[in-house]
Amino acid sequence: MNAAYGVTAVVLVMLAAVLIGTFGVRLSRTTSDFYVASRTVSPLWNASAIGGEYLSAASFLGVAGLILTYGADMLWLPVGWTGGYLVLLVLVSAPLRRSGAYTLPDFAEARLESMAVRRLAGVLVVLIGWLYLMPQFQSAGLVLRAITGAPEWIGGSLVAVVVAVNVVSGGMRSITFVQAFQYWLKLTALAVPVVFLLVAWRADGAPGLSAGDAATWALPLASGKEYGLYSTYSLILATFLGTMGLPHVLVRFYTNPDGRAARRTTLVVLTLLGVFYLLPAVYGALGRVYVPELAGGDTVVLALPGRVIGGVAGDLLGALVTAGAFAAFLSTSSGLTVSVAGVIGQDILRGGVRSFRAAAVVAVVVPLGLATWxxxxxxxxxxxxxxxxxxxxxCPLLVLGIWWRRLTSAGAMAGLLAGGGLGCGAVLLTIGGGPHTGLAGALLAQPAAWTVPVAFGVMIVVSLLTPGRIPPGVARTMVRLHTPETLNLDRGDWRPRSP
Known part of the structure; x- marks a missing residue:
């Protein structure tokens, strides 16, 4: 790819993000504007913003790279990431919005009437947010290095600075406009080149895989990945149930006017994601034909236009894909930063706009440092x-908290510690140099198949053993969560009790 075209694309995307965010700054005045955009975001606008932040570097670059490497097994990634919203629609979206909370820790305290559960939920929000932010910064560095040869830390730093500026200046109100724009940019950045790629592929005689390659790549559970059956089912469980536990996704549902709007938002999101995820699979399949040497990496989406089409047209299409990649880094990082800053600002600092802005800087700086390590x-x-x-x-906290009135504060604490602790331990061993082969490697790389049942089981058993810890106000809370807004109950914002 022509480096000048790529750099120009990156600069234009970042300028667009700052300029659109500036428009949102003019509308951000109150604490509610910064945290939840004053709960006035329409379903279509909110769905576009959710698509913008949800379709991260993993969706834009990683899915195609894994499909190129492992084949049909990895199609479960886009299926699971989309299907997770169906579970969210059925079980969580409307009751969560009716809770009136700003953040997941708000919901945890409101439902269980426990500051200890709130603090533990806050820690987990921050850890999940930082874990999700880290690969965004790493991928930004990878893309910038691919087009310019610059050190990897520069790309991540650029994304971190733009995200911090937007979030600090306008909060949720500001990034809603940015993320909605970036969804449509990402869709365009993949859809337009794929048309030219398919035309070039047909003109080239529609080459396919060799017989031997097809036997190991195109068939499920035959890609050569160790313990493929376990890894596939664990991946399905993680993607289907993990969506409802992602803080940057859930915080967007707090911005809807009511529970009905939250459900409509989820339906639109399912459509937008379904359209988008058709495209990475095409890139992965074409990559297996034209650039199989890129297996094991995340650059196939960037490399295909130049390799298959070439010339100025290939450079321009490559620049468009680069712009979409940086839009993915910016939009997802913005949503994650807002969710993490909201928890740090409310639960560690004093709350309010000033605390939110200080927390936003911390929310960006820490994962940027982790990305280099x-x-x-x-x-x-x-x-x-x-x-x-x-x-x-x-996921266990929300499902049981919304649908099972016998959940106790002790059960919630024990389940969060067990499930979250085991999950975080697997993460640290996986990214920090632990076992990466054999059964131990598979269990750590895809831990959901055993950590999710443990978390649900511990929450249920401990709750049944501690019936005296059922919150006194659980009946009122359950009515609030499940009563339609048309009954005109009092639905003012929930406020946390003093510690």
Whole structure:
């Protein structure tokens, strides 16, 4: 790819993010504007913003890279990431919005009436957010190095600075506009080149895989990955259940006007994600034909236009893909930063706009430092670990907290510690140099199959053993969560009690 075209694309995307964010700054005045955009975001606008932040580097670059490397097994990634919203729609979205909370720790305290559960939930939000931010910065460095040869830390630093500026200046109100724009940019950045790639592929005689390659690549559980059956089912469980536990996804549902709007938002998100995820699979399949030497990396999406089409057209299409990649880094990082800053600002600092802005800087700086230290793994693998931790901690808390009135504060604490602790331990061993082969490597790389049942089991058993710890106000809370807004109950914002 022509480096000048690539650099120009990166600069334009960053300028667009700052300029659109500036428009949101003019509308951000109150604490509610910064945390949840004053709960006035329409379903279509909110769905576009969710698509913008949810489709991260893992979706834009990582899925195609894993499909190129392992074949049909990895199609479960986009299926699971999309299907997770169906679970979210059925079980969580409307009751969570009716809770009136700003953050997941808010919900935890409101439902369980326990500051200890709130603090533990806050720690997990921060850990999941940082784990998810780290591969965004690593991928930004990888892309910038691919087009300019610059050191990897520069790309991550550029993304961190732009995200910090937008979040500090306008909070949720500001990044909503940015993320909605970036979803459509990412969709365009993959859709337009793929049309030219398919035309060139047909003109080239529609070459396919060799017989031997097809036998190991195109068939499920035949890609050569160790313990493929276990890894596939564990991946499915993590993606289907992890979505409802991702703090940067859930915080967007707090911005809807009511529970009905939250459900409509989720339906639109399912459509937008379904359209988008058709495209990375095409890149992965074409990559197996034209650039099989890129297996094991995340650059196939960037390399294909120049390799297959070539010339000025290939350079321009490559620049468009680069712009989409940086839009992915910016939009996802913005949502994660808002969710982490919201928890740090409320639960560690004093709350309010000033605390939110200080927390936003911390929320960006720490994962940027971790990105330079941690072992670089395929971006989709790291994001998959974040899903596994979310599925092992917040998924049981939300499902049982919303639908089972006998959940106790002791049960919630024990389940969060068990599931979240085991998930985080697997993450540290995986990215920090632990076993990466054999059964131990498979269990650590895809821990959801055993950590999720443990978390649910511990929460249920400990709750049944501690019936005296059922919150006194549980009946009122359950009515609030499950009563339609049309009954005109009092639904003012929930406020946390003093510690």
């Amino acid at each position: 941690a072992r670089t793994l395929p971006v989709a693998d790291v994001v998959g670990l974040a899903f596994a931790v979310a599925a092992s901690s917040f």
